[in-house]
Amino acid sequence: WVTHSTTEGVNIVMHGLEWDAGDELVVCDLEHAALMSPARVLAQRKGVNVSVAAVSPKASQDDILEIIDRELRPGVKLVALSHIQYTCGLKMPIKEITNLAHQRGIPVLVDGAQSVGQIEVNVKDLGCDFYAMSGQKWLMGPTGTGALYVARSSMELLEPHFTTYALEAERPSERLPLARFSLASQNGALVAGLIEAVSIAKRIGLGQIETRSESLSDLLRERISHVDGCEVLGPIAGPSTCGLVTLRVGDWDPSDLVEELEQQFGIAARAVHNPDGIRFSTHFFNTEDEVERVAATLVEVASRHF
Template sequence: MDHAATSWPKPEAVINAMTESVTFMAGSPGRGTHGMSLQAGRTMNKARSTLSKLLGFGNPNDVAFAQNATMALNLAIKGLLQPGDHVISTMLEHNSVRRPLEFLKRTQGIEVNYVPVDLSGQINLEAVKKLFRTNTKLVIATHSSNLLGCILPVEELARLAHEHGAVMLVDGAQTVGNLPVDVERMGIDMLAFPGHKGLLGPQGTGGLYIHPDINLEPQMHGGTGSQSAEPEQPDIRPDRYEAGTPNIPGISGLAAGAEEVLRIGVEQIYKHEWSLTQTIVENLQNLSGVKLIGPALGEPRTGIVSFILENQDPAQTAFHLDRKYGIAVRAGYHCTPLGHAQAQTTETGAVRVSVGYTTQEYEVETLIRAVAELSKG
């Protein structure tokens, strides 16, 4: 029950695709004309095409592959912002957003406002409106908090951003593959996503959707197999943002995982996860000594439920869940210290349970019994 970190088990199609890639694709796309190199290129094109269908953008070349969502966010943030720019973000952001912003504050003098949220993770849009300035360049928001599981109104934030001439960047780490996302309909200009969570692919994969009107400064420079005689990075997509030999086995698995999500249907995945999380919330909220954080029962959320046991360190709780009951969860600060400040759990951290499409009802029942026993000491 740690799907917010990495989904597991992986579909058989993902394993087969990666095995086939390692076995038969000993070539680098764009770097050769032999069969294995060409097949590797076709695999990458297939992955881009599948993602464009899943995420609602027209040109598959508008997605750049990355090692993970963190690298994608770094490309988006550092590739767009310039000295003197102003950014609006939220107090729920992961360190993969906060740390690049703080780095640019220190080195380039950008300005940042982090918008607070209430205890259920809801943001005040009227407060956001008041933060826009003439130099506001970027609005950044996680689609769903990796601590609280709340879902932020990214469509409304995108509308506000565009009304003020700013770009909308969304961290889709907890929603891509788990919640319907359509970048064109929702007004998302850039979307960072991992391959190893809701997309059911392997670790070490991810990407960034970039609106065709946005030109980012590459953060990696090197060989692409295109415009090789030029000293500068190519200006064509996706080559501009994909220097070096790509992770073909990983992207093969990512493509297979995304196809599996399309086959099942994102709406069906979300419905399954919603049902399980509501069962967890309904049962844990009635246990003495258990404090739940995040949205209340019935309120919108992704497959994340975080809690604290009174008089027990979250690390202890996670340890006992693993060793005594065979339940894998995440404890600590979840790389979101500002989120814990909003949840009033800075001193303790929290235990995070996160379900996925493969989570079964009997597993949820086992979790509930285990937490009930631990809450009694």
């Protein structure tokens, strides 16, 4: 179902479920505000207990499973987590988390803002109930586009939060099951842009994009490990890594460092919090030379700083 953003998809699910005071919602402490904000609103308006699992940015897949498993107590109504954590690039074992949650009859909502277009995502294989995504991030589509997947078997869990003319449609063709969740009309030009972005990604190959993005970020992590004063704050190797690399250079304020890199060297990174650092993203169109230039620049700025 086409939405306007990941945030819209997350809200459709969070506010579409039926909550009673005292029900529990499990999230983790690395989540984006797109997920934490509706969680906070549910706590305030419905008396939902939001259980925030502490997950280290360097947690192994087994650690994450153990932590989430402990949270799955009776009374939990939903587990809501990002597929890839936006600050540190920690990839979560969504398929295994979904298995655990489903064993206890708990549905799973995934925030896929940082995963779709970066890694291969097969919602059927993951088994999750709800998967929200953005068009404008790794897919490089237009801002103001996104999509929400709802597993057929989980459709009846949701009631529409916003009600629109789609609910009143007389023609059966307009009464598509997911149209019940539409928030507002879509801009046809933006949707066309999203469709084109998806078809470009498919032409390149989602598997190839993932492999390329990962190999460039591996190179960056490898180079950073030799830079004095530089520390990777997210996962270093293995199944938790992806094309997002977050690092710290000594105690350099992340925003100041981002500005320095952009103004002095024309390198674009972004400051993040929790963990506090600067984040690089390597996509398929980046080159090894660009990664080497970033690494050489970090050596230079780190040596000036210490």
